[in-house]
Amino acid sequence: MSRPELRLSARTLRDNIAAVTSRLDGCELMLVLKDDAYGHGLTWTVETAVQAGVTSFGSYDVRGGLDVRRLVGPEARVFAWATSTDAEIDEALLQGIDLGVGTVEYLHRIIARAEALGAVARVHLKIDTGLHRNGVLPEDWPGAIAQARAAEAAGHLSLEGIWSHIAEASDREDDDAQAVFLDAVRAAGGTGPTPAALHLTASAASWWRPELRGTVARIGAFCYGIRSADGPELEGVRPVARLVAPVARVEEGRAVIEVGAFDGLPSTLVGARVGTPAGARVLERIEPFFAQIEGWAGLSVGDEVTIFGPGEAGESSATTLAERIDTVGEEILTRLSPRIRRVPVD
Template sequence: MTGPELRVDLNALAANIAVARARVAPAQLMLVVKDDAYGHGLAPIVTRAAAEGVTWFGAFDVREALATRAAVGHDARIFSWLTVGPDQIAAALAAEIDLGVGDAGFLEQIASVARSAGATARVHLKIDTGLHRNGIRPEEWDAILARAASFSAEGLVRVVGVWSHIAEASDAEDDAARAVFDVAIAAAETAGFALEVRHLSASAASFARPEFRYDLARVGAFCYGIRPAGGPGQDELGIRPVAALAATVTRVGDYAVTLGVGSLHGLPSTLATRASVHVSGHRQEILHVSETHTTLAPWEGAVVGAEVWVFGPDGTSATDLAEEIDTVGEEILVRISPLVERTYRGR
């Protein structure tokens, strides 16, 4: 190994997917693949997931949705929710991507592009249940339904779903959000839309609260074995990390051991003096993170060329590091730079 490697265990991914599917059943699982499949590498992840029987994928933007379509073919359903311009809408319609619609203007754009293309867009209308992360305000919901119905009559759109995000901050707040969601669903059905899917929950609520699963559960982090910061552990959830970051010892000194991985590879510099990694059964403090190197407190037996797991199978997880700098495991993983080679087991 000449540089740091992110080693991705696709067998672990398959095992986590099996756990998630069993947990959310009878709802279907949507594997969320935003941010290059949480930094794991999109194509190998979605290819293995499709082989395991996953038929729904959630892509943040059309670029990722198109890459997912190229990898898995046309049997899968792919959902993309970032508001985009006419060119990307046209590309999405050509690739049969389901589009999340969170505002009136985007619905108008989709209908306009569909009219020009002679196509019918599959859309999921998003109700703002209180998180204010995009979404149609409840007081505007009936007007959007009426507009969508007119576009549907023209054959320009087909409303196949209603969806939203929740904060997952407290049961009380999530219950209030679910009540708003249920009202929006009822209104959509009263307006005549035959909904195929209703989806509200992400990883945490999908695992913990059956009433939030509806027809489709959007699970990202847990399928990659990323436990929540301050939440239940991997064993309790039944998942294990899919990715491990390995680096090589490049220098051994009296007061520090240097690894060939740094902030340009994606390690947050704020880990210095606040976090540690497991080495030879002991925790070694991270002393400093420079652009290309990281120094650890020294340990007996350290030799140049030895491999060290920055996070991985020895017990230090991405979330362990994240908790020390008040963030989440997802951030540690999505920061890993393209400079870091991805290698795959189980292809």
């Protein structure tokens, strides 16, 4: 090994998916793939997830959704929730991508493109439950539903789902958000069939608040073994990724590795402990493209340093590393540059 590596365990990802699916108790898992599958690599993640039986995937935008579609074929559900250009809408319609729709204007554009192409748009309409994160306001909901049903009757739209985000700031706020969500579902059901895909919760709420789940749970972080910052460990879930780097040179008895701030290791992480052949050592300095680590007896070029990884003497995961600087594990993983190779290990 001559370059830093993010080592990925397919066995762990499959085990995590199984643990999450079991926890969902019949609610369908939608595996979220935003930010290149949380920095793990889209192709590897999707191929592993398909082996684990996943049939529903959440991609932030249409471009990513098209990449997923090429990997999974025509049968799996692929959901893209970012507002898109007309050209992207056309691609989504042609490739059967489900579109998350949070404004009446976006709904109108999708219907217009479906009419122009003679296609059927697969739509999940989003209600704003109070987070103000791109959703149809409750007072505009009846009009949006009426527009969707009219397009459905004309053969240009299929109302596949109703969805939203919640703040996960307090149980009371989340309960209030669920009440708004359920009102929206009832309103839609009063105008036609209730859509099959009802999804309100992401990782944490899906895990800890089962009463908030609908028929689908959008889960990203937990499937990758990224627990909530300052949150408890998750039964049956382990980190998928391990970040390692060889000692590139030895300077004044200290180890230098070629991972720095521009590679995704924030300089504020100075003081963290990393794993070495001699046990935990202090990360003493972080420059743009290298970091310096406290030395050890017998230190030599090529020795392997684990910046984070399960069971190591330093930080056991990206989350424990992130907690040192009051952030979340996915920020560490998604900051890692393409220069760090993603390497499957099992």
